[in-house]
Amino acid sequence: xxxxVLLIFLLIVALFCWSDALSIREYVYLAARKHCADMDVQMxxxxxxxxxxxxxxxxxxxxxxxxxFEFEFSASGDDRYVGVITMTGRRIESIQMxxxxxx
Numbered sequence: 145x146x147x148x149v150l151l152i153f154l155l156i157v158a159l160f161c162w163s164d165a166l167s168i169r170e171y172v173y174l175a176a177r178k179h180c181a182d183m184d185v186q187m188x189x190x191x192x193x194x195x196x197x198x199x200x201x202x203x204x205x206x207x208x209x210x211x212x213f214e215f216e217f218s219a220s221g222d223d224r225y226v227g228v229i230t231m232t233g234r235r236i237e238s239i240q241m242x243x244x245x246x247x
Contacts, residue, residue, distance in 0.1 A: 168234065169213070176229055185218060185244070186217060188216040192213040192229065196210075196212040197209065210237075212231075213228070213231070214226050217244075219245055227240060
């Protein structure tokens with residue numbers, strides 16, 4: 145009886161974590177699209193990819209999950225650059241794009 149309850153609990157926790165990860169990925173995707181539009185570049189492949197995950201303390205000293213996502217963009221259509229969005233918890237810390245050639 146206790147094993148079944150534990151397995152159900154673990155399944156619920158796993159589903160919650162998966163759902164949370166999907167919602168954060170969607171949020172980052174929309175932020176990357178908006179940033180590319182603001183910078184007048186084209187976001188390539190219409191996706192973001194988790195590249196790094198670690199723990200970091202926020203400005204209040206609380207331990208938070210820090211995630212870095214990569215996205216690709218092009219300024220002219222003939223080139224390809226990699227940008228990085230870093231999130232701490234549910235807050236975007238930075239959006240970094242390398243120098244790129246303007247057309």
